[in-house]
Amino acid sequence: MDLLKVLSRGTKKTPKSADTLAPPSKPSNPQLYHDATRGVKRKRNEEALNVASKDDEQDIDFFAPPENKKPAAAATATQDIPKSSQGGPSPQLLDQDEIRQVLRSHRLKFTLLSKHENEKSKVKKPKRKAQVQQKGKEKKSLYPQPLVSFNELRSTYNISPRLVENLAKQGFRLPTEPQLATLPLLIDSSLALRQALPEGLEMPTDKPVNLLAVAPTGSGKTLSFLIPIVNAILRRRAGGAQSKGHTLEALVIAPTRELAHQIVTEGQRLSEGTRVKIVGFKKGMRITAEAGTAESAHGDSALDESDNESDSKSEDAANSNESEEEEEEESEADSANRPVTKADILVTTPMLLLNFLKKGTKSKRTLPTVRSIVLDEADVLLDPLFRDQTLGLVSSCIHEDLQFTCWSATMGSNIEAFLLETLSSPNSNSSTAPLVRLVVGLKDTAVPSVNHRLLFTGDNERGKLYTLRQLLHPSSSSSTIPDMRLPFLVFVQTIERATSLHDELKFEFPAEAGGSSRIATLHSSLSEYARSKIIARFRAGEIWVLITTDLLMRGIDLRGVNGVINYDIPLSAAAYVHRVGRTGRAGHEGGVAVTFYTKEDLPYLKNIANVISLSEKQAGKGSEEGIPKWLMDALPKVKKEDRKKLKERGVESRRGTKAQVTTKSAWERKRENNKRGAIAGSKKRKLEEPEAGNDNGQDSEWGGLDD
Numbered sequence: 001m002d003l004l005k006v007l008s009r010g011t012k013k014t015p016k017s018a019d020t021l022a023p024p025s026k027p028s029n030p031q032l033y034h035d036a037t038r039g040v041k042r043k044r045n046e047e048a049l050n051v052a053s054k055d056d057e058q059d060i061d062f063f064a065p066p067e068n069k070k071p072a073a074a075a076t077a078t079q080d081i082p083k084s085s086q087g088g089p090s091p092q093l094l095d096q097d098e099i100r101q102v103l104r105s106h107r108l109k110f111t112l113l114s115k116h117e118n119e120k121s122k123v124k125k126p127k128r129k130a131q132v133q134q135k136g137k138e139k140k141s142l143y144p145q146p147l148v149s150f151n152e153l154r155s156t157y158n159i160s161p162r163l164v165e166n167l168a169k170q171g172f173r174l175p176t177e178p179q180l181a182t183l184p185l186l187i188d189s190s191l192a193l194r195q196a197l198p199e200g201l202e203m204p205t206d207k208p209v210n211l212l213a214v215a216p217t218g219s220g221k222t223l224s225f226l227i228p229i230v231n232a233i234l235r236r237r238a239g240g241a242q243s244k245g246h247t248l249e250a251l252v253i254a255p256t257r258e259l260a261h262q263i264v265t266e267g268q269r270l271s272e273g274t275r276v277k278i279v280g281f282k283k284g285m286r287i288t289a290e291a292g293t294a295e296s297a298h299g300d301s302a303l304d305e306s307d308n309e310s311d312s313k314s315e316d317a318a319n320s321n322e323s324e325e326e327e328e329e330e331s332e333a334d335s336a337n338r339p340v341t342k343a344d345i346l347v348t349t350p351m352l353l354l355n356f357l358k359k360g361t362k363s364k365r366t367l368p369t370v371r372s373i374v375l376d377e378a379d380v381l382l383d384p385l386f387r388d389q390t391l392g393l394v395s396s397c398i399h400e401d402l403q404f405t406c407w408s409a410t411m412g413s414n415i416e417a418f419l420l421e422t423l424s425s426p427n428s429n430s431s432t433a434p435l436v437r438l439v440v441g442l443k444d445t446a447v448p449s450v451n452h453r454l455l456f457t458g459d460n461e462r463g464k465l466y467t468l469r470q471l472l473h474p475s476s477s478s479s480t481i482p483d484m485r486l487p488f489l490v491f492v493q494t495i496e497r498a499t500s501l502h503d504e505l506k507f508e509f510p511a512e513a514g515g516s517s518r519i520a521t522l523h524s525s526l527s528e529y530a531r532s533k534i535i536a537r538f539r540a541g542e543i544w545v546l547i548t549t550d551l552l553m554r555g556i557d558l559r560g561v562n563g564v565i566n567y568d569i570p571l572s573a574a575a576y577v578h579r580v581g582r583t584g585r586a587g588h589e590g591g592v593a594v595t596f597y598t599k600e601d602l603p604y605l606k607n608i609a610n611v612i613s614l615s616e617k618q619a620g621k622g623s624e625e626g627i628p629k630w631l632m633d634a635l636p637k638v639k640k641e642d643r644k645k646l647k648e649r650g651v652e653s654r655r656g657t658k659a660q661v662t663t664k665s666a667w668e669r670k671r672e673n674n675k676r677g678a679i680a681g682s683k684k685r686k687l688e689e690p691e692a693g694n695d696n697g698q699d700s701e702w703g704g705l706d707d
């Protein structure tokens with residue numbers, strides 16, 4: 001039996017046909033897990049369901065003033081809201097049993113992490129180790145107040161009414177799981193933790209809580225960290241503790257410009273009308289920073305970073321190719337004349353701001369007014385490749401009550417241990433604050449909101465191209481995946497492959513359907529201007545197929561994306577999770593993720609098949625929809641060295657110029673390559689100096705990280 005083909009059959013196809021460019025389904029409920037029966041005693045459960053079914057019939061206004069408020073039990077589709085949270089004078093807190101019930105029904109698990117506990121369990125005898133750790137874990141479980149409905153933001157946590165209005169304006173009616181879990185803790189930790197600590201466990205309540213949150217892709221993590229930050233700024237202003245002007249109070253770090261820009265946009269929507277200013281840091285921008293000890297205070301200056309490519313790999317991920325149309329090179333004198341940009345919240349990629357803080361001084365400048373630092377996609381920011389830059393920024397935030405929060409859909413245990421070590425080091429500004437971990441779902445490597453497919457495409461490039469062409473015309477009867485609908489993202493391994501696949505496909509759509517304008521490619525060697533234009537056109541629905549690299553795999557929220565195609569296999573389970581998580585976001589159903597594989601990919605398939613199985617399980621789908629167990633067992637285990645190699649290099653045969661995507665014969669390609677080589681050679685001879693070395697060349701596109 002051919003294992004390769006059977007694997008494709010193992011993933012069920014939905015027979016439903018779909019129209020090209022059908023709009024994404026309306027999100028009915030942005031919550032992923034809402035099983036009211038989970039972890040509930042029978043009697044209580046029946047009561048809760050009865051309340052809910054009655055309330056379901058009513059039209060609910062979650063943002064109504066308290067006197068018109070319907071019972072809070074009706075405010076979520078979770079049907080598990082205990083009575084004590086329903087309306088009434090604030091603050092209304094749930095009791096321990098009720099808290100546990102809500103947290104369990106949403107698959108939310110909080111743990112108080114402590115280095116001390118870890119070390120203690122390490123010295124025990126090996127045989128008892130598991131038991132000790134288990135015991136330790138139980139002891140460290142926390143049960144903070146959940147946010148059962150958005151109206152509690154006003155009634156219990158007294159947040160700015162303007163923020164609540166802005167949420168309502170965007171149509172957000174139910175908190176997603178990370179919002180439900182973290183908003184109380186981050187807005188008012190002492191209130192949220194009042195009944196949360198198990199006996200014998202103490203935690204300082206005068207310090208803000210540091211948080212490590214692991215929640216699925218598209219589950220609203222951005223608002224989970226933005227709401228508390230904006231609210232804290234407004235609160236301090238209202239209390240007169242902060243001037244009415246703009247003081248930099250929060251720093252959000254993201255791995256790519258696209259994500260940073262998106263966070264700024266979401267923040268601006270949230271803080272509309274509040275005078276809280278959220279700004280994306282750009283090259284040449286000046287902000288108020290305090291000089292290090294060797295310098296005079298406020299010795300800030302703007303930077304020209306065009307010559308600063310010292311860390312080409314991370315720059316490629318975050319800010320590649322700085323020859324921007326809109327960001328012409330400027331002299332230091334020019335940039336120093338620029339006015340200082342005022343902001344309350346600054347969003348940046350790590351290298352960009354770090355360069356600014358370092359430029360022209362012996363000791364790095366500091367940001368003493370920053371009270372909150374957010375690492376979005378923390379696992380990649382704390383990966384050894386990028387760690388120094390990220391920690392460089394963290395160490396410049398010297399406020400004594402600095403709050404540190406980390407967010408991602410995937411978080412390796414190595415990252416967790418590293419974070420714990422860093423935060424508990426004597427140099428850390430957050431050393432005395434507790435570190436709490438939240439995990440939403442059973443495990444981080446799952447994307448339950450997406451329909452996953454594995455597709456064997458034959459042994460060569462032609463098979464892949466043929467299959468992709470079929471998917472571009474999803475209504476055709478020959479389509480391999482009938483429920484695959486435009487628009488979609490296509491992920492490939494390298495920039496080279498992205499451009500050559502684009503060349504192959506750009507005339508796929510007829511002129512009357514928009515022709516070549518419907519297909520585009522986005523990767524880090526394009527200018528920032530070009531990149532943002534492409535994203536804007538994709539958001540506007542003008543581009544139907546976007547061919548990209550792993551640059552776009554994290555955080556990007558393109559609401560209309562109906563499908564993701566892994567044309568080249570992802571480099572790790574985490575990369576798979578992030579790539580396919582670009583669809584099926586915030587309750588949108590019907591997102592499809594198709595992963596092509598060839599014989600060559602077989603050694604790497606088990607990782608992905610595992611994620612698919614777990615996702616199906618978490619989504620509550622029957623075993624017939626996932627990959628059968630016998631098939632899973634038959635797949636080869638990925639060797640450690642192969643995993644490492646894959647992470648660093650990708651599939652070897654897809655690197656370099658030879659790995660272009662093409663249907664041309666080898667002879668034709670050879671002739672073209674020779675011609676191109678001759679032209680390039682003559683151009684090179686004319687140049688006085690060779691180009692500045694980026695030794696990663698075209699293959700330096702940011703690769704995904706392993707779990």
Ligand SMILES: Nc1ncnc2c1ncn2[C@@H]1O[C@H](COP(=O)(O)OP(=O)(O)OP(=O)(O)O)[C@@H](O)[C@H]1O
Pocket residue numbers: 027030171172173174175176179215216217218219220221222223408409554555556557559581585586
């Ligand atoms: N309460 C809500 N109800 C409905 N939609 C929401 C809610 N909160 C956020 N969203 C929307 O959900 C989408 C995904 O949110 P967001 O980008 O924050 O996800 P994420 O968890 O950060 O995902 P990723 O891990 O991929 O970065 C966004 O379009 C956002 O506007």
